[in-house]
Amino acid sequence: MTATADPVARATGPAHRTGVAGLGAAAAAAAGVLALVVRPALPLVLLAGAVVLLAVADLTWRLHRQQTAARVLEAQRLDLFSQRQSTADELEVATRMLRARAETMTSVIDAVTEQSIIGTDRDGLVRVWNPGAERMLGLPRADVVRTRSIIDFHAPEELTPEELDAGGGTPFATLVQVAREQGSDVRDWTYLTADGRRLTVSVAITPRTDDDGEQTGWNFVGTDMTEVRATERLKDQFVSLISHELRTPLSSILGYLELVLDDPEQPLTDDQRQYLGTVERNAQRLLRLVGDLLFTAQVDAGRFTLQPAEVDLADIVRSAEESARVTATARGVAMSVDVPDGGLVVSGDALRLGQACDNLVSNAVKFTPAGGRVALRLQTAWRDADGALVDVPAAGATPVALLSVSDTGVGIPNSEQGRLFTSFFRASTARRNAVPGVGLGLTITKAITTAHGGTLDVVSAEGRGTTFTLALPLPA
Amino acid sequence: MDAPARVLVADDEEDIRHLVALAVGTAGCTVVAAVADGAQALTVARAERPDLVVLDVSMPEATGLEVCLALRADPATADCQVLLLSAGASPDDVARGLATGADAYLPKPFTVAGLVRQVQLLTAEHRA
Numbered sequence: 071m072t073a074t075a076d077p078v079a080r081a082t083g084p085a086h087r088t089g090v091a092g093l094g095a096a097a098a099a100a101a102g103v104l105a106l107v108v109r110p111a112l113p114l115v116l117l118a119g120a121v122v123l124l125a126v127a128d129l130t131w132r133l134h135r136q137q138t139a140a141r142v143l144e145a146q147r148l149d150l151f152s153q154r155q156s157t158a159d160e161l162e163v164a165t166r167m168l169r170a171r172a173e174t175m176t177s178v179i180d181a182v183t184e185q186s187i188i189g190t191d192r193d194g195l196v197r198v199w200n201p202g203a204e205r206m207l208g209l210p211r212a213d214v215v216r217t218r219s220i221i222d223f224h225a226p227e228e229l230t231p232e233e234l235d236a237g238g239g240t241p242f243a244t245l246v247q248v249a250r251e252q253g254s255d256v257r258d259w260t261y262l263t264a265d266g267r268r269l270t271v272s273v274a275i276t277p278r279t280d281d282d283g284e285q286t287g288w289n290f291v292g293t294d295m296t297e298v299r300a301t302e303r304l305k306d307q308f309v310s311l312i313s314h315e316l317r318t319p320l321s322s323i324l325g326y327l328e329l330v331l332d333d334p335e336q337p338l339t340d341d342q343r344q345y346l347g348t349v350e351r352n353a354q355r356l357l358r359l360v361g362d363l364l365f366t367a368q369v370d371a372g373r374f375t376l377q378p379a380e381v382d383l384a385d386i387v388r389s390a391e392e393s394a395r396v397t398a399t400a401r402g403v404a405m406s407v408d409v410p411d412g413g414l415v416v417s418g419d420a421l422r423l424g425q426a427c428d429n430l431v432s433n434a435v436k437f438t439p440a441g442g443r444v445a446l447r448l449q450t451a452w453r454d455a456d457g458a459l460v461d462v463p464a465a466g467a468t469p470v471a472l473l474s475v476s477d478t479g480v481g482i483p484n485s486e487q488g489r490l491f492t493s494f495f496r497a498s499t500a501r502r503n504a505v506p507g508v509g510l511g512l513t514i515t516k517a518i519t520t521a522h523g524g525t526l527d528v529v530s531a532e533g534r535g536t537t538f539t540l541a542l543p544l545p546a
Numbered sequence: 547m548d549a550p551a552r553v554l555v556a557d558d559e560e561d562i563r564h565l566v567a568l569a570v571g572t573a574g575c576t577v578v579a580a581v582a583d584g585a586q587a588l589t590v591a592r593a594e595r596p597d598l599v600v601l602d603v604s605m606p607e608a609t610g611l612e613v614c615l616a617l618r619a620d621p622a623t624a625d626c627q628v629l630l631l632s633a634g635a636s637p638d639d640v641a642r643g644l645a646t647g648a649d650a651y652l653p654k655p656f657t658v659a660g661l662v663r664q665v666q667l668l669t670a671e672h673r674a
Binding site for chain 1: 559561562565568604633634635636637638654655656657658659
């Protein structure tokens with residue numbers, strides 16, 4: 071407003087006042103001159119003329135001032151108009167952007183046909199129902215939005231009375247209870263479709279908020295897992311069946327072999343003993359494979375449990391070396407073991423840690439040609455704040471038991487090292503050198519290590535050898 | 547000298563039945579019967595009241611777990627020793643088996659020597 075007032079103030083400033091006074095003075099001077107040259111009867115006429123002049127001058131000044139004010143006002147009007155236009159333009163742009171954003175959101179949601187996206191208000195009344203939800207649940211948007219609750223599509227038995235109590239008294243409160251407490255929730259729920267089918271749906275529940283961050287409801291993004299879960303169940307049944315069907319004949323093979331091999335009344339010839347030894351070795355190999363398959367299935371299904379106790383890793387390392395020694399000697403591979411004299415105790419499952427250690431050591435022997443070396447070393451080390459393993463304790467570092475198994479074997483190409491821990495993956499060097507195996511040992515070892523809160527790393531150079539490093543947390 | 551402990555063997559696999567029977571004999575016990583399903587096992591157990599019942603878990607008619615539960619529930623057979631054999635070797639399988647009241651659980655494949663030891667252990671009271 072100062073800007074609009076100033077011009078007026080300037081227009082009525084001293085300079086203008088000086089101009090008007092100048093006019094008045096000029097009129098007075100003219101009257102004076104006339105008074106000198108005209109006879110005394112004329113003064114009144116002259117005076118009147120002077121007054122007229124003064125009035126004209128005053129009117130001129132007023133007119134000038136009004137014109138100035140008018141120009142200022144016009145300028146202000148134009149300025150305001152321009153501002154209004156600019157605001158209107160900005161508003162239009164913002165509206166267009168908002169509309170575009172909403173359209174984008176809608177088009178994205180509408181483009182999702184394999185997932186249901188359902189938005190509700192805070193009480194569960196459906197507000198958003200995308201084509202994926204139409205497809206999955208068999209109802210068009212118009213039949214659902216603002217008329218149905220999402221609870222109508224959930225199997226009621228999953229919102230049991232006990233859970234109702236915990237959830238605050240309503241099925242919907244139970245449905246969103248975990249998401250309310252933890253910010254989000256992903257789990258399987260049973261959806262009921264319009265034609266009466268029951269679908270197993272993995273639903274991600276998150277709060278829905280407006281532009282001010284206020285919660286206005288909930289989002290439910292669902293993926294139909296019915297077939298996936300059925301396949302998983304089938305796989306479990308298959309693994310269980312295979313386990314039984316393979317273990318049972320293996321029981322017969324190994325049991326009767328034992329009777330024949332250990333019968334003092336009917337001793338075998340050396341050849342017979344060697345042949346039956348081969349049979350037994352291969353039966354044991356089959357048994358290990360069955361065990362590995364079963365264990366991998368358990369890991370995949372998340373049913374892998376540990377039975378923790380205090381375990382001396384030094385004993386486990388020595389035992390692994392002992393198990394592999396016969397094969398190593400037969401292959402011409404030298405082995406060395408370096409463990410702390412006093413042992414190194416961790417909290418873990420002795421059976422599983424033994425399995426992990428056996429896998430690393432037997433792998434090292436398998437992949438090392440005659441004349442090579444396999445070295446086992448167990449020591450205390452530290453994991454620093456960045457997760458790196460260091461030999462010397464530093465501030466913030468935590469102690470770990472570090473087992474390294476190094477060999478001078480065929481090595482693993484760099485490009486394949488990232489897939490080493492994937493089930494059934496076999497390195498090209500293993501295939502080229504016809505090293506037996508199915509590619510489960512490292513998957514299992516990694517799973518066991520991870521379940522113990524540890525890490526398993528590999529450093530390898532093709533043709534030069536490999537070192538696996540297994541680190542397990544030690545009590546601080 | 548006391549009579550040898552009497553053992554009932556139940557497994558639907560004939561080869562395994564025979565192998566178990568051999569191991570039972572090696573352990574110094576007598577096989578009162580070797581049957582192929584759970585229902586027969588229960589009938590023979592109630593009739594013969596053996597000192598030890600060796601049960602395969604996975605059997606037709608009634609599983610080894612069901613037979614074990616039935617034996618424990620019947621006062622006539624509640625005191626007999628029960629050894630479960632199973633292809634299920636996971637800790638969960640073992641825990642499920644022992645939860646039925648079985649005295650021991652031996653995963654397949656077992657060694658004959660190990661089975662002989664288990665049979666001797668479970669019939670030690672009888673021999674004493």
